[in-house]
Amino acid sequence: MLPFDFEYYKPETLQEAVELYQYLDQQGKQPMFFSGGTELITLGRIDLAYTEAVIDIKDIAECKVMQVSGDHLLIGSTLTLTQIEEANLFPLLTKTASQVADHSARGKITLGGNICARIFYREAVLPFLLADSQVVIAGTDGGKVVAIHDVFQGELKLKRGEILVQTATESRFIRAPFFSFKRRQQWETGYPLITVAALKIDQEVRVAVSGLCPFPFRSKEVETALNKSGQSAVARVDGALAVLPKPILNDVEGSAEYRLFVLRNLLVDVLAALDGVRIR
């Protein structure tokens, strides 16, 4: 139950949605794009989110696309994580998304909502960071296609009133060998201690991490260390741990020290799965 009410709009086109946002923003209504809406509903209930106008974009055609176009897989931002899992067109995304929240909730949580979430795990972005994907963004100046690396730095840097419409991922990344694991403090649902997603392409291992820092990331420095030839796997992992972004989370889910311990083991698992190394 939300302690405030809002106006509800359900535009049918991207242009209409973008224009509505401008109009409602000018009226001071703090409009919010809404797809699955789980974050507005749960954070709004405890006064951590507020809006006077919701713009529900989930039925806009471009946002619901799931198709191969030429050499790219297009995935719409308002598809639910369950829809993406059931179709299983991008196995690394399927695996990573299937670790978010729980199964019923994933029938409501959408890809774009997870990537743009205020709750910072945003695990669904990890496969796209690994695959050098592109994202389609709609705004007042029409649409644009940009590299995810240019707009995702810890969070998706959308301008006010812009909408994440689709992701586009090259098929060679879709087919690449991968690893994805979410290590929790306990049990099998809940927030992660660490989520690691990895894939191997062109003989190099790539890794992206959520839950270690207060933002998900992929780090060139970490990957350079992990791929250093002529070193033992332990030395490579040590090298990766020495160049991590900061700060390391230190909270009720796990201390910074424990998180680093867990990450060390997960990186060993990544090398075992994708590089065939044996340490344990």
Place this chain on the structure above:
Amino acid sequence: MQSHTITLNINEEIHIVAVKAADTLLYTIRGKLGLTGAKPGCLNGDCGACTVNVDGWPMKSCLMLTVEAVGKKVTTIEGLRETPIQQAFVENFAFQCGYCTPGFIMNCHSLIQQHPDADDQTIKEWLESNICRCTSYIEIEKAVKSVLNKK
């Protein structure tokens, strides 16, 4: 704030109801329509006690706005009549206090419809969405498997 008069399809019946945009489906079906089978628990999408089916899939009704249900087919526990999973819960004594039971049954019902050949991993993945504080998990597992195995 303005109220919206909307049409909902719930348990194969058409309901015309006036709601606020911020009303959750759980609030509306319980408070406005008297369908109190869906239970309020955490109200935060964690416990699954409020689970209903929307277009055949499990949905935590505390995580859905009522206005989002327009054009969808909603089924609540009141809409199930003598289904195999209901009978299986009775036969396997898959509850103690019963508070979580409607949510569990709606989730199991969707699972049986969507994945009649569900393996252990699929069953576990789906049912992790619901919590039973009486810890009747073993009996719930037996109940859902008894229906799946018959299919």
